[in-house]
Amino acid sequence: DTGVSQDPRHKITKRGQNVTFRCDPISEHNRLYWYRQTLGQGPEFLTYFQNEAQLEKSRLLSDRFSAERPKGSFSTLEIQRTEQGDSAMYLCASSLGRGSPLHFGNGTRLTVT
Amino acid sequence: AQTVTQSQPEMSVQEAETVTLSCTYDTSESDYYLFWYKQPPSRQMILVIRQEAYKQQNATENRFSVNFQKAAKSFSLKISDSQLGDAAMYFCAYLSETSGSRLTFGEGTQLTVNP
Numbered sequence: 001d002t003g004v005s006q007d008p009r010h011k012i013t014k015r016g017q018n019v020t021f022r023c024d025p026i027s028e029h030n031r032l033y034w035y036r037q038t039l040g041q042g043p044e045f046l047t048y049f050q051n052e053a054q055l056e057k058s059r060l061l062s063d064r065f066s067a068e069r070p071k072g073s074f075s076t077l078e079i080q081r082t083e084q085g086d087s088a089m090y091l092c093a094s095s096l097g098r099g100s101p102l103h104f105g106n107g108t109r110l111t112v113t
Numbered sequence: 114a115q116t117v118t119q120s121q122p123e124m125s126v127q128e129a130e131t132v133t134l135s136c137t138y139d140t141s142e143s144d145y146y147l148f149w150y151k152q153p154p155s156r157q158m159i160l161v162i163r164q165e166a167y168k169q170q171n172a173t174e175n176r177f178s179v180n181f182q183k184a185a186k187s188f189s190l191k192i193s194d195s196q197l198g199d200a201a202m203y204f205c206a207y208l209s210e211t212s213g214s215r216l217t218f219g220e221g222t223q224l225t226v227n228p
Contacts, residue, residue: 031214042117042204042218043158056213089156098210099146099165104158 004105025094035091119219134190136205145209153201
């Protein structure tokens with residue numbers, strides 16, 4: 001169990017640019033989640049996958065956000081045409097399934113200038 | 114929609130003392146799971162304890178225990194013999210498989226441990 005891995009740890013980008021983050025879950029975990037967290041707040045759900053299927057997506061997620069998990073293993077989260085309001089910590093988590101706790105990665109901190 | 118409320122934005126405790134963090138939640142489900150997570154300044158979210166709603170027995174993990182009151186929809190965390198390393202933001206979280214499998218978090222309680 002090497003834990004959930006996220007890359008990069010930090011990303012600074014200019015407004016209007018596209019960014020992509022990667023998440024590698026714990027190998028035997030079939031669920032993968034993306035959350036966003038701003039300072040002093042609890043994580044906010046973005047989307048989740050069961051294997052390669054994206055089963056739920058937050059209504060708060062704009063069309064500029066897209067996530068994939070092509071082979072049911074790693075996942076990518078892309079933000080197009082970034083805005084300053086996208087600045088946050090993006091957390092990835094994985095779990096074994098029903099009722100299992102989520103295991104979180106260290107997150108990717110995005111700063112949009 | 115399910116909501117989780119942590120009414121204590123900040124709490125403090127003396128080292129070696131006991132502290133209780135409060136959490137309430139709102140749901141119409143009968144089968145669900147509750148969690149406490151800890152997030153130290155390093156920012157990685159760490160699982161502290163898990164409770165299954167259909168189990169009446171309160172979960173315990175070493176110095177951490179919960180008081181689960183299903184009828185009152187209350188799920189408090191007790192930390193005994195507090196240590197300096199317990200200082201962190203603590204989040205209460207709710208998961209139901211029957212209404213989406215997302216984990217819903219409260220606003221968090223910042224715990225300070227004083228030496």
